[in-house]
Amino acid sequence: MTNSSWTPGVVPGRLPAEAYALNFADLHPPLDPHEAAVAADRCYFCHDAPCITACPTSIDIPLFIRQISTGTPEAAARTIFEQNILGGMCARVCPTETLCEEACVREAAEGKPVEIGRLQRYATDTLMKAGVHPFTRGPATGKRVAVVGAGPAGLSCAHRLAMLGHDVTIVEAKEKPGGLNEYGIASYKTVEGFAQAEVAWLMQIGGIELRNGVALGRDVTLDELADSYDAVFLGIGLPGAYDIAGVAGNGIGSAVEFIRTLRQSTDLSGLPIGRNVVVIGGGMTAIDAAVQSRLLGAENVAVVYRRGRERMAASPYEQELAASKGVRLVFNAQPVAAHHGADGALEAVEFAYVADTPEGLRETGETIRLPADQVHVAIGQWLEPLGDALADVELDGTKLAVFEGGKVAPFGNVWAGGDCAAGGEDLTVTAVAEGRDAAMSIHAALSAA
Amino acid sequence: MADLRTEFAGIASPNPFWLASAPPTDKAYNVVRAFRAGWGGVVWKTLGEEGPPVVNVNGPRYGAVWGADRRLLGLNNIELITDRPLEVNLREIKEVKRDWPDRAMVVSLMVPCEEQAWKAILPLVEETGADGIELNFGCPHGMSERGMGSAVGQVPEYIEMVTRWCKQTTRMPVIVKLTPNITDIRKPARAAKAGGADAVSLINTINSITSVDLDSFAPEPTIDGKGSHGGYCGPAVKPIALSMVSEIARDAETAGMPISGIGGVTTWRDAAEFLTLGAGNVQVCTAAMTYGFKVVQEMISGLSEWMDRKGFASVAEVSGRAVPNVTDWQHLNLNYVTKARIDQDLCIKCGRCYAACEDTSHQAIAMKPGRVFEVIDAECVACNLCVNVCPVEDCITMERLAPGSVDPRTGRTVQPDYANWTTHPNNPAATAAE
Structure with a gap:
């Protein structure tokens, strides 16, 4: 190790070699059987349980927890996978503190919910480690469906369609399937190549052909797909990251790109990271980028969000995680300029303090200059790079407008779901739900035809 | 602090918490640890007759x-009476009683149902200076196959006969320990009394199989692929024991006979409940086997605090306090509407x-928006x-409807007076109230 946290600039290897494995280990280690039994015993098996309502995929949580507590985690896993085929990933990445666990009645009773996420992981890990795929395909329908994008929405849709007997072709622009599970989630939430293992496990259903490196617009058009397949599902995510006008140049990049590089890196000590890192944004991506910057050895990491803490999309839990890793959270400030030195290297970012008023954000006139060698911009993503490929599709705001069952207009046989589709939060679990529901809608349409 | 000293069937102890005849009282080492922890007395684990001692299984018991x-709710065992030589037990009993004179030392006995056998062992026990004996007519496994334990306790005539032999032979108070594996607990209690018993203790353990191994298809605990019913005890059996104790306490024939309450006593509260239903003291086993002897300290402090709060100066004041309120169903007030x-x-x-x-019930709770649950009185x-x-x-609590108000379920006005089934118009055997 030649560098340290104090080395100026953007450099690799700030930490001793052994620190990387430690820093990027599982954030929540899996429950062992005893821990799972103790955690499961706390579930009250509520009637019409609030946790089920709070889950975008409506997993029967009390039932699967009861199945764990009676010593049948494999049955519990099946209960989970029936609703959410990516239940293994969701157990790792769901913001349970704002979903099922927030709704848990023991949160009301004692301020300590049943550890639903970790129990879900216990169940799904048990079955997946055994290499068991719990579903089989229905009788072949002879129908062919194209799924664009092998992210959570596309995989969920493809699996459900395959189960129902349809033949599915997934086209995926990147070299690997998984979407944000593979390229976008913080490393410590999905260790040991889980995203790829999960896809391989999911594909055991059969009837799904995966074609990597095939990009919509470049290699195939939507019209071609709609013409040559009985139905098409768009699960393309939001491929473009917004950037900030006036804040550009050396050292400034998208947080999504930073995380993607990190996730694909086989040697984290080789990844350059700034001594002073600034992340701009208020969502999970901002937190993931900031925390991982610290874990790579950055000395100072700040997340700067233009609104107040209460408006932050990242949950209080995520905020606390960031704070516990030494990330500074700065609120009510928006970037106005990037300052580069004579050598062209980024030196600082200037922010204007803003008040969140009913008329919108208003600069207060006061500014703050944060030293920065590296900036990760995490202010959101959009469809932009696919603009031409989707020129015909009706939009709702900046996303694809979806109608009953997830259909997009003006096509008669194209559906969409996940982050690219309007409505719902941009969460893995929401994408899974939308993909699954679109599959059911496609199935109904194909069965009627 | 309330005075917890008790005198049970003439046997004094500093508190009403005795360890029941069981594994925790099988030898001096355990009993001395128990006394150090604060137990008021012990019933020494059952002694058999002279000669080669019984043997236990060598697998799980x-x-x-x-x-x-x-959390352990119920325990079952297939252990037999002491498997140590009689003379070793007698020697240790004598030593412990000598060293701990203020603690109750009762010795449990089980010998064949022959007069000579009982008359032979009693003087040996008496010589130890023990305070009393308890006749083990309750053990439901193993020994019962040899005509002892619950095999005796299930035949009132035998109970009376053996009790009488003992009373004729020894100066020591005789406590008869009853098995719950019968249909009417009053019959063996009456037999004990007829035989001259100074007290009864109950319940002994209940015939049980705790579970079945679903791989080997054998009952637990399993010995080389086979299992035998054991005796069930612990918190799970408390309700059964409370009922049986109350039956004896309110039976006209046995009313007033001292009762040592046994069965799932785990906390001071359990003990207080046994006392109110007529017990003069309690015996504990499973709680000690689960948590160690220290549990008695919570029992002592809890009972004492509760008695202080209630203004009871002695255990005797508590004993039997709830017995008058144990009645038959037919006497329950049907005008009590909640x-x-x-x-x-x-x-x-x-x-x-x-x-x-x-x-599963009466569709009397409404689930309203926002998960608000409300009772439908009608x-x-x-x-x-x-x-x-x-x-x-x-x-959720049950609140009484005030007399004079209308019960929305029946449309009837709640009556202030007491009325039970014996006078109810629907009862074909009803007698008109005068």
């Missing part, structure tokens, strides 16, 4: 039933009350199931 968080009430501030919205009532029969399944203590 306990099985269990657990509640949430693997309705469930849900405290919305305490409710955590789990909906278990709703599921229980809607699926349907509520006051069954108490919602109270029992609610995970929050005191969230």
